[in-house]
Amino acid sequence: MLLTEKEYVEWHENDTSHLARWLSASDHPAPARIVIVDDKTTADEAYRLACAGTSMLYRGDFHNARQLLQAVTRRVERTEKNSAKRKLKKAANKANNSTESGSKNLPNLFHQQRQTTAQRARILSRLLLELDIDYVSSLRRAPEVNKACIAAFGALDKEDESCVLSFRDLQGALGAAGWREKGVPIKELGVAIYPHYGVFAPTRHEYVQLLLDAPLPTVHDVAYDIGTGTGLLAIILAQRGIKQIIATDLNPRALTCAQDNFERQELANVQLQQADLFPTDAPLANLIVCNPPWLPAKPTSPLEYSVYDANSAMLKGFLQGVKSHLAQQGEVWLILSDLAEHLQLRSREALLAWIEEAGLTVKYRLDTQPKHGRSQDKTDPLYAARSSEITSLWCLQSV
Template sequence: MLLTEKKYVEWHENDTSHLARWLSASDHPAPRRIVIVDDKTTADEAYRLACAGTSMLYRGDFHNARQLLQAITRRIERTENNSAKRKSRKAANKAKNSTESDSKTLPNLFHQQRQMTAQRSRILSRLLLELDANYVSSLRRAPDMSNACLAAFGPLDKENQSCVLSFRDLQGALGAAGWREKGVVIKALGLSIYPHYGVFAPTRHEYVPLLLDAPLPKAFDVAYDIGTGTGLLAIILAKRGIKQIIATDVNPRALTCAQDNFERQGLAHIQLQQADLFPTDAPLANLIVCNPPWLPAKPTSPLEYSVYDANSAMLKGFLQGTKSHLAQQGEIWLILSDLAEHLQLRSRDELLGWIADAGLTVKYRLDTQPKHGRSQDKSDPLYTARSSEITSLWCLQSV
């Protein structure tokens, strides 16, 4: 997030009223109830306050604050595990006397998991830190966080006004700075991609070999990468010899991130354009690639727009728009997981129907099985769906 609309948080401390800028990566409203806590505050007390909706502004030692957040996390996990056990027993008893199908239980389980994740996020976001106008903390043993916060939140007004943010958002900024420094290794390409804060990191990239193996169309002078993100797909197309590539994204952060990655690879010929889906004033494309969000659900934070697509709006909009931007005998490469199908959130017939409605047909499909940790984790409540997931490159062409 770049700071555009100013929001403020107010609290009382030492019989004095304080006002500071409010920063939130998820655009959460400024907290209304704030108490001061320090190194003497117990984890049980902090957890109780957080669950009651009270935010805590930390004073004391930075590393103690981090340990307090970890302790709150453990209490959340204990509560979640107990709740999951109760729900599991209840579901088992219900299953004995019910004919409810997976078409109902799996979507319900998915939404329950999302609600649990959102609740966890709300509780953890209650622990707050104050930084000065240069993103410097007064807490003891606090590291230098100024560059990470500047990259994440942009510059603050030089008015000597402090800012307040959740410790969790600060950890996100520090983590993003680490990713940006070390990069994400893409083994199939023999290079690294460097994500920026607020841009989805391609930690799952099992689809890269599919893009390397798919035969290029007979003519491949012009290609579009729709929703480029870090620029990974555009880089793959450039490595395969396509000379004119136009990469689009609606997120300014993604465009900056992609430009950085293009420059690192010496790919000056890739054009970037801020656009909702397709570029304007561009030649027709021989190849259009897109890796849209895979799950049809409503995003709850800016970063979730890379994962969740409410009502499959982007996917349907992409399919509907491709034909008018495609050259004769051109192809569309759609990268899509079928996890939504295993979760009963979308059917294969629906997907094929949207393809047909857009005047397109399936030329071929390349498949691969993901090997990420969650697909192997049998303790994951959604393991049955995740272990069956297939990621595909759908090659489409105009009817």
């Protein structure tokens, strides 16, 4: 998130009313009920308050606050195992048996798991911290968080004396700062990509080899990277010798992140443009690449827009508009997982119909099987779908 419209949170402490700027990475509304907690607050008490919808502003020791959040997390996980996960596992057993009823249950299983994850996030976001205008904490043994918070949330306005945010959001900002410093190694390229806060990190990058293996169009002097994110696909195209690359994204954070990565790679042939899908005032492209969100579901936070695409809106919009931006004999490289098909959220027939309706045809397809941990975890309620997942590069061309 970037600080735009102001929202404030109010609480009473020591018979005094307090007001502070409210920050939320997930755009959650300011909490309505806040109580003061400290080092004496037990995990059971904190868990009870959080489940009841009460937020807790922590006073005391920073490390104790972190341990309290860890203890509440364990209680949430234990409750999930004893209640919600029983339902998920029951449904997962039906799905893993590959019966017709199990197959039909997969969409419900997926949505139940998302609801469980959302509920966990709400509970764990109830532990709050107050920081001053320079993002300094008054808690004992608090670390330096100023740079991480400015990178994540932007500088606070001078009229704001302090801000309040969830401990989890602060951890997210610190984690993002770590990724930004050390980078994500992309071994297939021999480079590292440096994600920024609010930009999806390419920790899953099995598709990189597909982009390296796909034969370039005969003419490949101009290429587009639609929805560039960190800029990874554009960097691959540059390494493969594309002379002019135009990378687009609607998210200002992504544009800043991609520019950072292009400068680190000393790329002078990549132009960035803020756009919803396709660039304007640009030459027709010989190659257009896109790695859209893979799952047709509604995002619940800004970061989830990189994973979830409600009603496949971006995918369909890309397919419907891409032909008008394509040069003669040009190609479209669509990077897409079939996980949505295994979850019964989208059919292969629907995808092929959208391609045909867009005036495109499939020239060839390259496939790879993901090797990430969740695809190997048999205890995952969605294991039946994840273990069958294939990531593909669909090479499309005009009919």
